Amino acid sequence: MIDLTGKVALVTGGSRGIGRATALKLAEAGCDVIVNYVTSRKAADQVAEEIVSMGRRVALVKADVSEQDDVCSMMEFISETFGRLDILVSNAATGGFRPLLVTTANNFEAAMNTNVRALIFLVQSAVPLMEQSSGRGKIVAVSSHGSHTALPMYGIIGASKAALESAMRHFALELGDRGFNVNVVQAGLVETDSTRLIPNSDEMFAGRRTKTMMGDRDLEASDVADAILYLSSPFSDLVQGQTLIVDGGAAIHV
Ligand SMILES: NC(=O)c1ccc[n+]([C@@H]2O[C@H](COP(=O)([O-])OP(=O)(O)OC[C@H]3O[C@@H](n4cnc5c(N)ncnc54)[C@H](OP(=O)(O)O)[C@@H]3O)[C@@H](O)[C@H]2O)c1
Numbered sequence: 001m002i003d004l005t006g007k008v009a010l011v012t013g014g015s016r017g018i019g020r021a022t023a024l025k026l027a028e029a030g031c032d033v034i035v036n037y038v039t040s041r042k043a044a045d046q047v048a049e050e051i052v053s054m055g056r057r058v059a060l061v062k063a064d065v066s067e068q069d070d071v072c073s074m075m076e077f078i079s080e081t082f083g084r085l086d087i088l089v090s091n092a093a094t095g096g097f098r099p100l101l102v103t104t105a106n107n108f109e110a111a112m113n114t115n116v117r118a119l120i121f122l123v124q125s126a127v128p129l130m131e132q133s134s135g136r137g138k139i140v141a142v143s144s145h146g147s148h149t150a151l152p153m154y155g156i157i158g159a160s161k162a163a164l165e166s167a168m169r170h171f172a173l174e175l176g177d178r179g180f181n182v183n184v185v186q187a188g189l190v191e192t193d194s195t196r197l198i199p200n201s202d203e204m205f206a207g208r209r210t211k212t213m214m215g216d217r218d219l220e221a222s223d224v225a226d227a228i229l230y231l232s233s234p235f236s237d238l239v240q241g242q243t244l245i246v247d248g249g250a251a252i253h254v
Contacts, residue, residue: 002233005030008082008133009232010074012036012065012122013092015044017192018142021221022089023047025229031087032057034078038064038092057082065092065118066110075125084133087232088126090119090141093157097198100155107156115160116167123171130180137180138232141168142224143243144187145251153199165243172241183231183239187224188212188247212248219248 009026013019014035023033024047033051035058037044044060051058059081063070078085095111119141130137145151146158147165165184172182189208195201208218227246230236245251 002029002229002235004087004233007031007086007135007232008034008078008084009087009089010034010036010078010085010126011089011091012118013038014047014089015040017194018187018190018221018224019089019091020047021225022091022228024050025222025225026087026089026232027051027054027056027058029229029233030056032082034059034061034074034082036061036063036065036074036092038062065090065122066094066113068117068121071118071121072125075129079129085126085129085137086133086135087138088122088130088140089228089232090122090139092118093142093160093194095157095160097153098156099153103156111156111160112163115157116163119164119167123175127175127178127180131178136234136237137175138236139168139171139175139180139182140228140231141165141184142187142228143184145247147186168243169241176240181231181236181240183236183241184243185224185227185231186243186245186247186251188219188245188250190219190221190224192221208248208250211250211253214248217248219246 009031011019011023014023015037023035027033048058061074063074094114143161146154147161168184
């Protein structure tokens with residue numbers, strides 16, 4: 001049983017999908033949770049209600065993580081309100097599904113700023129507060145198969161995830177000796193608001209069971225959240241700079 005009572009966790013993009021499942025999982029394990037969102041206030045409110053019903057403290061913070069000022073203000077708020085931060089889950093992402101051949105400068109900036117630049121400023125601004133907290137600091141980022149494979153319409157997001165994974169390895173090198181664990185969860189295909197927008201998403205969802213080894217069971221946001229929970233806990237204190245694939249076995253197929 002993972003017990004994180006007394007810990008404070010920030011989940012970016014905690015209003016929906018994998019972020020939502022992670023915020024709830026961390027609260028179930030005992031954390032007080034800061035749920036970051038940018039547009040979905042109603043969905044964030046629902047997450048907050050569930051967390052409160054578990055007896056934990058919760059705060060909703062509207063912040064666009066691609067904006068450095070928003071990230072800094074969010075961290076100041078956490079410092080003033082909770083006085084500590086133990087777990088940072090960098091989950092928020094964006095990108096749009098299109099071929100690289102028609103990707104514009106704006107598309108590039110949106111994906112890179114939200115999926116990569118945000119991570120760098122989040123970690124930079126979280127480290128001083130996390131270092132004041134007792135115990136090891138846990139930093140987990142969410143990536144995808146597109147970081148090392150080629151998927152249709154996924155070029156710019158895949159490239160951003162490759163950069164994210166590299167940045168996380170380098171953060172592990174810089175922070176490992178300072179009491180942090182820095183790791184990545186690489187998720188297989190989960191049906192969420194984002195993935196429903198992928199052209200031919202129905203085909204992709206239907207095809208999952210031919211690659212995974214889980215019978216009728218499809219990968220869900222809570223399965224990914226379980227891995228994030230593990231990497232947020234003392235059970236993973238000796239896991240450093242790694243990428244944990246959670247996909248029911250899909251990645252080992254050619
Ligand atoms: N679903 C999959 O199959 C899959 C597979 C591998 C990896 N992943 C990764 O898992 C993570 C979550 O994906 P998901 O499918 O759960 O997405 P989702 O359901 O579409 O949710 C996206 C979340 O990110 C937030 N967000 C987007 N841009 C933001 C910004 N600039 N600042 C702050 N928050 C922002 C959204 O906030 P609002 O609700 O307020 O807009 C929302 O909470 C992403 O990193 C994604 O790349 C997903």
